[in-house]
Amino acid sequence: MEQEKKYCLCCNEWLMTGRIDRKFCGDACRNGYHNDEFRNRNNLMRNIVNSLKRNRRALIVLAEKQTATIAELAALGFVQDYFTHVSKCEEDTVFYCFDMGYKFVEGLSVHIVSASPSGVKAV
Ligand SMILES: [Zn+2]
Numbered sequence: 001m002e003q004e005k006k007y008c009l010c011c012n013e014w015l016m017t018g019r020i021d022r023k024f025c026g027d028a029c030r031n032g033y034h035n036d037e038f039r040n041r042n043n044l045m046r047n048i049v050n051s052l053k054r055n056r057r058a059l060i061v062l063a064e065k066q067t068a069t070i071a072e073l074a075a076l077g078f079v080q081d082y083f084t085h086v087s088k089c090e091e092d093t094v095f096y097c098f099d100m101g102y103k104f105v106e107g108l109s110v111h112i113v114s115a116s117p118s119g120v121k122a123v
Helices: 027-063 070-075
Strands: 067-069 085-089 092-097 100-106 109-116 119-122
Touching: 027 070, 027 092, 027 100, 027 109, 067 070, 070 109
Parallel strands: none
Antiparallel strands: 067 109, 085 092, 092 100, 100 109, 109 119
């Protein structure tokens, strides 16, 4: 039975010898491949955390007004796709970025709230 030719996952070199489940030509390629995977995963998480922090800062900046539009938040770098958790209380749905949250009041306007240990209160 002829085996299928296998190639290194890192450098694409033909793996002529070694175990049948061999994936890399050597330690350098194996380490490099896993380091790249780890770096890519970390970059993705770092970008999401940075977006969440930016969203929180935008909410803090506009919290004094209590009500803001999504456009005003977006001008401060707010990205609606990112939030840490959602709290539903009766008919209100509050989207949080850590301790700062917002709920839609009408159209694209939001009411900004801050979470405290005793619950949610308006800022
Ligand atoms: Zn290789």
